[in-house]
Amino acid sequence: MKIQVLWLIGFLILHSMATITAKTQTLRTISYQFGPFDSSYYNTFAVMKPATISNDALQVTPDSIGNYSLNHRSGRIFFNRTFKLWDGDIKVASFNTSFLINVFRVNNSVPGEGVAFLIAPDTAIPPNSSGEYLGLTNSSSDGLPSNHLVAIELDTLKQDFDPDDNHIGLNINSIRSNKTVSLSKFNIQIAPNGTKFYVVWIEYYNKSLQVYMAEQAQPSSPTPSKPVVPVLNTDIDLSTFVKQYSYFGFSGSTGDHVQLNCVLKWNLTVEILPGQNKRNWFKIGLAIGVPLLLIFLLGIAGLSYYSYKKWKARSDPNILGALKSLPGTPREFKFRDLKRATNNFDDKHKLGQGGFGVVFKGLLQKENLEIAVKKFSRDIKGKDDFLAELTIINRLRHKHLVPLLGWCHKNGMLLLVYDYMPNGSLDAHIFCGPEKTTLNWNLRYKIISGVASALHYLHNEYDQKVVHRDLKASNIMLDSNFNARLGDFGLARAIENEKTSYAELEGVPGTMGYIAPECFHTAKATRESDVYGFGAVLLEVVCGQRPWTKIGEFQLLVDWVWWLHRERRILEAVDERLGNDYIVEEAERLLLLGLACSHPNASERPKTQVILQILSGSMAVPHVPPFKPAFILASMPGPDSFSISSSLTNTADITPVSSGWTPHYINRDVHGGEFSDASSLM
Incomplete structure (x- = not known):
């Protein structure tokens, strides 16, 4: 109670000071x-x-x-x-x-x-x-x-x-x-x-x-x-x-x-713009008197001690310990600096919002450095996501990944600090209104190649195998030169070298339209499921359409593109806003590569090394069948094998009519019923 009284007195003094100061200030x-x-x-x-x-x-x-x-x-x-x-x-x-x-x-x-x-x-x-x-x-x-x-x-x-x-x-x-x-x-x-x-x-x-x-x-x-x-x-x-x-x-x-x-x-x-007038403060201090100022200082001291005790009670020593022990020791930012940089996390500075938190733009005045501050949710799962993201990206170094600058954990608030990407996210440029000029073809090809390079690094070149698990256009940032920077590792996980998948026990990870079919049944993320997400991104960049766009009788963008491929009209899928300002050979290559990466069956999708070779033109796109193959739940050998719920399907009863990319399979459920097309399971 004493602290509240002191604080009230201090507040009244401050209010009086502010009122007098405002009256005495001149522009x-x-x-x-x-x-x-x-x-x-x-x-x-x-x-x-x-x-x-x-x-x-x-x-x-x-x-x-x-x-x-x-x-x-x-x-x-x-x-x-x-x-x-x-x-x-x-x-x-x-x-x-x-x-x-x-x-x-x-x-x-x-x-x-x-x-x-x-x-x-x-x-x-x-x-x-x-x-x-x-x-x-x-x-x-x-x-x-x-x-x-x-x-x-x-x-x-x-x-x-x-x-x-x-x-x-x-x-x-x-x-x-x-x-x-x-x-x-x-x-x-x-x-x-x-x-x-x-x-x-x-x-x-x-x-x-x-x-x-x-x-x-x-x-x-x-x-x-x-x-x-x-x-x-x-x-x-x-x-x-x-x-x-x-x-x-x-x-x-x-x-x-x-x-x-x-x-x-x-x-x-x-x-x-008006600033602080020190002489006015001096006069106000004399007018109010030393005794009141002493009471004010006591109130501030009491409030500060109370706030410190409350902060200490809220702080999680496990998180702080984990942060301090991270390899490479990323920079720890002061909360007050980030608060000032984002104008107290003002909504006017908001760059985006997702399931794991809100991202704000900020400016560190002393360093003249623009930053993006990701503010995580306060619940326990938010802390887990915060540590997961920081642990993975702390040591990642690649020109096509968003650079992490550091972190902050204060008053129960979890923050990550990144380089600010002045050109925002890819989706803002692909799905822009008529008042904005869309990305030209050369930039689109350059961005796709950059994302592929980043994905290859995560899958094969980093000392741990990393699956991103949420590849989509809104998670691809663009720097001042429109170079792609893959970001948002809130769902990413590192997998052990002897394994090829990461199990998500609490549900299917990712965003609808970018999630590979097998993930709905296995609840596992793999490098192959990342490639599926890359295929979805590739098609939306070339076509200028969202993956879930309904076109005519087709419920998904990939189905429409596959139909155009069958009709030998695949170039009609190219974003009409480009007109004829694109390279036909490259457009056909990207569309076919997008279909190859979108293959319903994981084992048929190209690896990232092959994707890079295709994008560079040193390798041809693999044959893409005229009909979209059906999804098939098949056992995968060794550590890649999927764990299928027996209440849904008995894998021994899945019998392919033909092999490879052939579109039709016959599936039998455990009760002996037939599905004419395995995709009906979706």
Whole structure:
């Protein structure tokens, strides 16, 4: 009871302090004025080549031909410091900026492509971002929320999604503008014949954005008055799209046609979000008095001691002991650092959720490191899953596995910390809406090959044999270069070297659509069942359809693909969003390999070594019969044998009509009845 009273007193004191402090705080802004620009500004700006600083201007695209062509180039220039644009209370910082710009046609040619004012999480320029991409994105990344980009584009070349070749647009994570306005009705021509200078004002206040433009006679002339009417006016909550700490700058590109994008002056004013005012705290402390502060400190001490005792009672020494004794000793993170990194595990930072816990995105400020934090459930089984996952992946090292950084166990909470994968999960790119660009063929083939390499490592190259048991597109992560990283080892188990399967006593492991038929009868996970899951992933990546998709009279995707194979129309299964932009030979190879891996009978599926050889083109795909074979419960020799419940089937009564991949078998149950097709057992 004493502790509660002390805590109440402390709370009241803190509340009074916070109220007084809030009243005394004032908003601050910080302003910068840049230009004319000379070489000294290389110390102030991050200049991404071929952008340069020359001729008293920021040349967002190069200003002279030199030893290379001006065509198909892209560049970025940023003020080389970040600004905090929102805080935990979703207070969004206001800012205003103005810049003097000259967009010049080279030899009075057709202008192209454009320039943009940009808010971005980093200064790096994406590869292949010339032409229509304005140095913002590329064909692989355009439209991804992980870009965290907001830009105001001045576009001078019409694409099929643009209103004209002289417009301003608001771009969020994409070169396809969320809002566009033609500038012709304002008598503004961004890139006219001859030389014109324009001042652009961008103002952001209270989640409202306005853009103004006006002509200036010469760079040395007085700045014109800001127009009364904005050329673009919209509401936008930056905290929804940009990272908390972001850069301000410019981006531009050229394509088949070229132009010079020159920024001659730049002013920037940014609101500094309120912080702690030490002098106010000092005055408050004097006003309240030392006695009350002492009581407050006593209350905090009592509460801390009580919390410590409660934490100690909840802590599991067995788990802590197991964690401390792990080989390789992964890093132990402090709970307060992970809590701060994820903004107290805010739902806004949630990346995904599964049966074993929730994954949050976080940022370790001191290390400037983006992380993914997996928060396990608190029950006993959650602790077992936590230890199982950590024990297995602690020592795994492969370029196509999600790297584990460390762990944390605090106040009964179990956490694993991974590298953050900026491009999210594979399924988000395969099953995206029409507003996003789907993965191209080369990336799909690259991702499939990466997953196969990771699976081969788990099955054959690691010092223990590991079965993943939950291969699916949502467990395949993509790094910044769209390399596949297999993750989520919550179901994975290591099996002893003399065995080939792991028994799951509490039910069938995995996700429907990816589970091999034999697992429903044996409750065992094997390397062959992992290959079945890989086959399901392979087909969904090529077809752009979920494994359980019903197509016409077919209940499953694999049945539809097998029917197309029988009809010699298998290429019709290729994702129609790809159009004809795929390699026919590779597509047929992957589809047939997907069917081979999806063989109902485990012993007929290819091994991972064979899969890698097929993907590399050094080995042909094994013959796939025109009819899907039926599932057969057959005894497997030696340690591979399945344990079949005699109440269901007597394996001695299973008689194949023919061997190998032939589709039809006759099964007899223990009472002598017949099934015309063994797949009816499913």
